[in-house]
Amino acid sequence: MEKLAAIEAAQNSILEPMNLHNAIEFDELLRQRIICGWSNSPSTLEAWRAAMDTHTLSMFWVVPPSVSAQPAPQRLLGHISTQKKIEALDGQTVMHIADLFILPEHRHGGLGGAAVRALESWAKVEPYGSPDCKSITLNAISKRYIEDDGEEWRPFYARVCSSLNIEMPEKGTSNEDWYARMGYVKEREDPMYPVTLDGEKILLIAASLRKTLE
Template sequence: MACTLVPINLGDPSEYEELRIQRVACGWDNTPEKLDQWREKQTEGLKSFFWITKTKPTPEPGPEPEPGASSSTPTTTIIRAGHISLDAFTSPPNDEVANAAKTNLTIKTFFIMPAHRAGGLGSAAMRLVESLATSAPYGSPNCEFITLDCLSKAHYYDPVLGPYVRRVMPICNQEWYERMGYVVWKVEPRYEDRVVLENGESRDIVYDAAFMRKRVAKE
């Protein structure tokens, strides 16, 4: 799947609103306070934020061409299919995950709209954002690791929580990132949630996050 990364301008009201709509579809981090915080981090040079775009040809409307005549030249429609960021900060602060010196950077805010999830768009976007880790202004030649965190796959296969997790998250993200070359170096409690189990029981839980990283390829 061919795609491009186009910087997001959160100072543009139309782009701000489009990102908010995509975050609502994502289900979290969609408040004005969160989007304003991201805009501040962009200004500080700590969040490199991109639209994940793809194109499709759009034939120009018009009459059918005469026999033997060339057809009309198609135009191209740019689709903002999702978004992704490469961050030089994390909350809570952790230099192993990301830091302002950009020796470690973390992939965050990664979301593709459901209608565009087929065809390898996600893996293409990951490869593109990884390629930016060693180049200013997004990264640094001194970058050693690209990191990320996701739900530990232990929950995905848990006999009690697993059915709920698989219903909400049909794909195991940790295994998907493993196929992209990321490895786990620590697991910590991170994500709070209230779940309704198969037996109807409601339970407040804290999911474990798998912190994963991939060594940056140097030329």
């Protein structure tokens, strides 16, 4: 019954399973990652494809009903990924959500939130989730890079964004706060996201957030 529920949920979802063996989809994901500014090399996508082949990673296109009849890549308005993980400290199963991206021209219409909620609904349902899943985790760039005017935060991040050719977020628009409004609670911050600035390799600080399932 649970697998049947997963199939029915997928059929009615805003998410479409990704196939990176398809050249059109591979090229479109690479294009979107370049716009995103992160994890945007062909070798990264090839590693993701290998992980999908071994069922350790699931990736999805964001395809709202209004464009679902269009061919690829026109209907592929963004993407998101998920992994089932076993936490080392307590052995609990969690769903980890990552790589959420919506094309800039399709933002502010609720697609990102709809994609996250779709994965949340599968947290306890195979094959993407697990019946014993206890929580959902994700990471987001620390909001201090958006909100804090200290030299090591917003001014520094503005330089990073410029080097990546991406838009510097306005104050009050951090992903960390966006996820908090969706019920995710920050647990800690760690150096996590690698960037190269002025020839120096740096790890940007990321917030680790969690939503506990009932």
